[in-house]
Amino acid sequence: MGYKALYTRLMQLWKPGTALELVDLGHGCYLAKFNSLADLERVVTRGPWLVQDHYLTVRQWFPTFRPDNDHIVKTMAWVRLPGLPLQYYNDDLLTTFASGIGKPPWKDTLIVRLLGKTMGYKALYTRLMQLWKPGAALELVDLGHGCYLAKFSSLADLERVVTRGPWLVQDHYLTVRQWFPTFRPDNDHIVKTMAWVRLPGLPLQYYNDDLLTTFATGIGKPVKINSNTSLASHALYALMCVEIDLSQPLVPLVSTDEEVFKVQYEGLHVICLNCGRYGHKTVQCQFDALAEPFIPVEIVEPENYMEVSSVVVPTPVVPRVSAPMPAILFGGMVGGDTSTLHPASPAAF
Numbered sequence: 001m002g003y004k005a006l007y008t009r010l011m012q013l014w015k016p017g018t019a020l021e022l023v024d025l026g027h028g029c030y031l032a033k034f035n036s037l038a039d040l041e042r043v044v045t046r047g048p049w050l051v052q053d054h055y056l057t058v059r060q061w062f063p064t065f066r067p068d069n070d071h072i073v074k075t076m077a078w079v080r081l082p083g084l085p086l087q088y089y090n091d092d093l094l095t096t097f098a099s100g101i102g103k104p105p106w107k108d109t110l111i112v113r114l115l116g117k118t119m120g121y122k123a124l125y126t127r128l129m130q131l132w133k134p135g136a137a138l139e140l141v142d143l144g145h146g147c148y149l150a151k152f153s154s155l156a157d158l159e160r161v162v163t164r165g166p167w168l169v170q171d172h173y174l175t176v177r178q179w180f181p182t183f184r185p186d187n188d189h190i191v192k193t194m195a196w197v198r199l200p201g202l203p204l205q206y207y208n209d210d211l212l213t214t215f216a217t218g219i220g221k222p223v224k225i226n227s228n229t230s231l232a233s234h235a236l237y238a239l240m241c242v243e244i245d246l247s248q249p250l251v252p253l254v255s256t257d258e259e260v261f262k263v264q265y266e267g268l269h270v271i272c273l274n275c276g277r278y279g280h281k282t283v284q285c286q287f288d289a290l291a292e293p294f295i296p297v298e299i300v301e302p303e304n305y306m307e308v309s310s311v312v313v314p315t316p317v318v319p320r321v322s323a324p325m326p327a328i329l330f331g332g333m334v335g336g337d338t339s340t341l342h343p344a345s346p347a348a349f
Contacts, residue, residue: 001051006030009051014043029067037144041185044141044149048078060139060151108158109179110150115193116269116279117172118146127169132161147185166194166241168302173267191247194223196302198264199254200237212238218254219263220244237264249276252295266302 007022010032014020016039023031034040043049049056057072081097088094114124125140128150132138136154143149152158161167167174175193197219206212209225216222220242244250250271254261268278275287276297 003030006051013049013051014039025067027067027070029070031061037142038186040141041143041149044143045179045183060141062139108152108155110152110158110161111175111177111179111183111188112148112150113146113175113188113190114169115173115175115190117170119169121148124148124169128174131167131169132157143185145185145188147188149179166196168267171267171302172269192243192245194241194243195220195268196266197240197242198237198266198300199240199261200264202236202238202261203259204236207238212240215254215261216240216242219251246278250278250297252276252297262298264298264300266300268297268299271297271299 003022003024010022011020016034016036018035018039020035020039021031021033023033025031032043034043043058044060047056047058049058079098088097112128119127121140121142128140129138134152134154134157136152136157138153138157139149139151141149141151150161152161161176162178165174165176167176173193173195175190197216199215206215212225213222215238216225219240221244223241223243225241226239250265250268251263254263270281271278272280272285272287273282273296274285277287
């Protein structure tokens, strides 16, 4: 197809909001340079594109690309399932059907975003390569608004990234989610994230996976429990990874029937003193003040837990109302009574 005809058709298809430059590289290859990351994001995520009933392959440019040695082995394509009964018309079932035909275009792609911090593309890419250590190629696309598309060549690499978090970049959490077709970076509101939380000064008799999971349930959704006891400032603390809802006030305390324990959050830097939520300062708060007396949430500097041993909490986790104390712990005898665990009320502190 001629340059002018292709350029005209692409302008009609993509409808860029700003200028689009198209460079003919020869051998049927073109370089499309966008002045707007939003335009690029639409082109990358809203395909596949058809020009005169032929598919237009779209890939991120890479330094070793050579148009005279370009062999296209994969492309996205529209497929039909004629006569499919109506009961199969839901996203999960259709995705299962698509998996039997080929790989859904979003299966090897994650949306990543740094929580509460902006970072340049090159610096972020370098840090992710150091953190994730992928065994195969990793492509990172800047979608604007602090969002990036991470495209993996190996599903094993993707699985490690999803299951071994939470990830910290310069003491800020990196949110990692599966890409979905309706994702829009200019309207992305992160509601939940995984975070490391500590229970400082927790007595040793509580250090077993069941009891720690019960504590974690009072804070958020348990993800995994660190199986090691950490020592910091001569004080023991229990370490847990939980999924927390950032749209709700953070839990400052948990308690048993007899004791109250502070909850410390790692890496959450902006906490409102009016409503107890993450993500805005007190002067910017648009929520009503908490009905009960406010207990400040404690934020601590994160540590590196990439190599520590962790116990993954099965899903779903059913919160336990009453959890028995272990009979033997660290070679010492403790009582066999039970203790009910729950989030603490401010009045208990």
